[in-house]
Amino acid sequence: MSDRRVRRTKKVLKETFISLLQKKEIHRITVKEISDIADVNRSTFYNYYTDVYDMLDKLENEAIELLERVMKEYCTENDQDLISRAFFTELLRVIKENSSLFNLFFVDENGVKFAVKLQNLILTIPDYKVNYDKNVANYYVFSYIASGITGMIQCWLKNEMSAPISDVSEIMKQLMENNYDTCLQFRSRL
Template sequence: MAENTTDRRVRKTRGQLRQGLVRLMREKSIQDITVKELCEECDINRGTFYLHYTDVYQLLHSIEDELLVEFERVLDGLTAQSVLAAATPSPAMCSMFELLADNADMCLVLLCHNGDMAFLEKVKDIVRLRVLDEWGAQFRSNGRDTYDYVYSFIVSGCIGMLQCWLEKEMPISPREMAAMVEGVLVKGVTALL
């Protein structure tokens, strides 16, 4: 019972720190946020902060790492076949946008407001590694190596659409957004095949 109480308190404290960090990152970059300022924002003692994290960067990186693990899990189901052949939107693409919607506050500050370029590069690297083998073969089979162009189109376009959706406070559902992105991918990608 005491362990559950401790776990609940730890989750609550970490949740408060996450929300406080999001609020502050809407106004300034991570480099300009101090532990003292974050603790004041969350009404948490600095000693409590240091029980969990060494600095604001470690807090940010732990949040990013959690998001990336979930992102990779969702990407497991997102294959070229599921996007090109399945009914739109594919369950995997819907899961992707549900994950983004569930973490919209953090995604907004990481990808849009005072964003962390290193995080964005990690996302791009994960996508590149996940699609390189599967999609790369399709775009090399036409006698020209168009993969780098297709990859740039897909990633930049998807991230741009995601940023727009987040900045507009998600005016359409994750399912509608997934269908829109898949529609753009399929029409844009099939023109190059």
């Protein structure tokens, strides 16, 4: 099967699965149902996924990989402005472009697991990673920052991304700067 055909088949399976998850719980979705709606053989489904839970896990990893790419592009160890508005703008743009995928992970039981993965990803921003491991205050402040960003993204998606990306990215930038400054103040006290 050609790469183009594989991509198209996986795209149809993914879109079908996301559509079904918006209507019902995962334990009520069957491989047969996905295959029938996507108009592919069940064996084709099994070429890519072992079951619906494996498909969900792979979609979750795909979402995290999209965000990792943004971080790698904007957050390097040599970058002096790791919390730039451009970084948050691009992060939100990617989320909006793939909103059906990201909405999937910020609902019900999927949200908790994905939020933890996203928070852990945020904690790998190079400057935060370096300082995160150095003292107790940093550990708590950086965890707070990561939870806050995750919560803002969740809220933005829940409100159907009605606030402009430029506004939300500016809020994120300001909150990150203010909390990072707080962390520096704690460092001198502990």
